[in-house]
Amino acid sequence: MNPLNRTLLEGSQSLQHFFCASYPLFFYNARSAEVTNSVRYCILWIALALQLVASEDEHLFSGKHFVASYIGCNQRALADLQGMLDAMDGAVRASGATVLNCVPHIFPPNGLTVVYLLSESHASLHTYPEYGACFVDLFTCGEHPSPERFDMALREYLRPEAVNARLFLRHEGTEEVAYEPFRVP
Numbered sequence: 293m294n295p296l297n298r299t300l301l302e303g304s305q306s307l308q309h310f311f312c313a314s315y316p317l318f319f320y321n322a323r324s325a326e327v328t329n330s331v332r333y334c335i336l337w338i339a340l341a342l343q344l345v346a347s348e349d350e351h352l353f354s355g356k357h358f359v360a361s362y363i364g365c366n367q368r369a370l371a372d373l374q375g376m377l378d379a380m381d382g383a384v385r386a387s388g389a390t391v392l393n394c395v396p397h398i399f400p401p402n403g404l405t406v407v408y409l410l411s412e413s414h415a416s417l418h419t420y421p422e423y424g425a426c427f428v429d430l431f432t433c434g435e436h437p438s439p440e441r442f443d444m445a446l447r448e449y450l451r452p453e454a455v456n457a458r459l460f461l462r463h464e465g466t467e468e469v470a471y472e473p474f475r476v477p
Contacts, residue, residue: 354463355413357431358439358471362446363424364453370421371402379449380417384408387442389415389432412437426450431462443473 369375377396384391390411397405408415412432419426430442439459447455459471 352434354435354461355431355433356437356439357429357460357462357466358442358457359429359460360427360443360446360455360457362426362428362450362452362455365424365426365450366452367421367424369450370419370424370426373398373402373404375449376404376417376419377406379446380406380408380415382449383442383445384410384415384430386445387415387430387432387437387439389430389437389442410437415442425452439471440473447473 369379381391381394389408391408392411393409395407395409399405402419402421404417404419406417410432412434415428415430417426417428428442428446430437430439432439443455443457455473457471457473459469461467461469
């Protein structure tokens with residue numbers, strides 16, 4: 293028996309044991325033998341579904357790395373340190389990534405570097421108010437976080453005159469892919 297079938301069988305037997313222990317009259321009623329078999333098949337399908345859901349959550353050895361330079365940003369937005377932190381928090385949340393920790397550092401009078409440790413990897417922001425610019429990156433493993441949503445949230449706050457953005461797929465190698473900032477999945 294292959295490992296998947298063994299796992300499904302063990303899972304369905306565990307579920308069947310749970311249901312039989314919880315509802316013994318229903319499962320052991322001789323007159324409901326056909327219903328009992330139908331329920332056993334339902335339990336097998338539930339176990340299969342649980343196995344498929346679990347396999348979708350496995351971590352893939354791939355990720356997306358978004359890097360951008362925002363040039364000619366709104367000076368007030370860059371100088372507002374709390375506003376900039378709030379915008380970055382919002383961008384990370386908009387991407388769908390899971391924040392584990394956030395470490396900001398202020399470079400007086402109003403320069404800011406902030407690094408986010410994410411369950412999926414990391415995000416960072418480095419502002420250069422004296423140049424009206426900032427650099428950002430978002431690296432996430434798997435397929436779910438959206439660099440497009442991250443980018444759109446920051447563009448909305450910073451209102452840059454120009455953006456130089458790139459998206460790389462990371463796996464055994466690294467490949468640059470066409471980045472379409474206004475195509476949000």
